[in-house]
Amino acid sequence: MRVRGDRRRRGYDRGFVISDHADWPGLLDTCRATGAKQVLLTHGHSEALTRYLNEQGVNAAALETAFGDEE
Amino acid sequence: MREFADLYDEIDTTTSTNLKVAAMVRYFRSAPPADAAWAAYILSGRRLKRFIGPALLRRWLVEASGLPEWLVEESYSSVGDMAETIALLTETDASQKTATDVPLAEWIDERLLPLRDVEEPAQREAIVGMVAIAALSRMLSAEQAADR
Numbered sequence: 001m002r003v004r005g006d007r008r009r010r011g012y013d014r015g016f017v018i019s020d021h022a023d024w025p026g027l028l029d030t031c032r033a034t035g036a037k038q039v040l041l042t043h044g045h046s047e048a049l050t051r052y053l054n055e056q057g058v059n060a061a062a063l064e065t066a067f068g069d070e071e
Numbered sequence: 072m073r074e075f076a077d078l079y080d081e082i083d084t085t086t087s088t089n090l091k092v093a094a095m096v097r098y099f100r101s102a103p104p105a106d107a108a109w110a111a112y113i114l115s116g117r118r119l120k121r122f123i124g125p126a127l128l129r130r131w132l133v134e135a136s137g138l139p140e141w142l143v144e145e146s147y148s149s150v151g152d153m154a155e156t157i158a159l160l161t162e163t164d165a166s167q168k169t170a171t172d173v174p175l176a177e178w179i180d181e182r183l184l185p186l187r188d189v190e191e192p193a194q195r196e197a198i199v200g201m202v203a204i205a206a207l208s209r210m211l212s213a214e215q216a217a218d219r
Contacts, residue, residue: 002159003151003155048145
């Protein structure tokens with residue numbers, strides 16, 4: 001909802017970010033704070049995060065689960 | 072430019088044509104003529120001619136943000152607009168919607184348009200500096216607002 005195109009396509013006046021999910025910086029901070037050497041991603045933009053973490057020296061991979069994108 | 076930024080927000084945060092028109096009427100009634108002329112130019116969808124294009128802005132964004140190029144590309148394809156991608160990727164944690172007090176016409180006539188006639192490194196330095204200042208000023212005014 002921070003992205004204008006998403007609001008426009010749905011015809012919303014305003015978008016508010018209300019989420020119990022971590023955002024990109026939050027996910028990276030958490031990965032760093034745990035010191036995890038291996039990170040498995042179950043859903044969301046797994047591909048981008050996997051690639052980024054691997055480039056940062058963390059062994060990351062996507063893990064196939066039954067999670068949908070809305071969960 | 073604060074007034075123009077507020078106008079943009081007003082137009083962007085409603086789907087009602089009547090409210091958009093009312094916001095524009097309010098703006099154009101009080102805006103100085105030079106600002107109003109540029110506002111009409113921008114709002115009618117025109118762009119500065121012979122000016123720095125999106126490909127250069129994209130390259131500078133990659134350099135200034137320190138993010139990998141593919142990640143900037145990925146962000147762009149998800150956002151769909153280079154200006155918005157730059158705004159989102161350069162925002163700071165404390166940033167709020169606060170624009171600068173420099174009038175719109177001064178921004179364009181005196182700060183942006185002269186960049187047409189300088190070499191690319193100087194263009195880059197100026198634009199990256201402006202983005203950094205915009206992020207900083209948003210942060211500072213957010214701090215001031217928090218103090219009040």
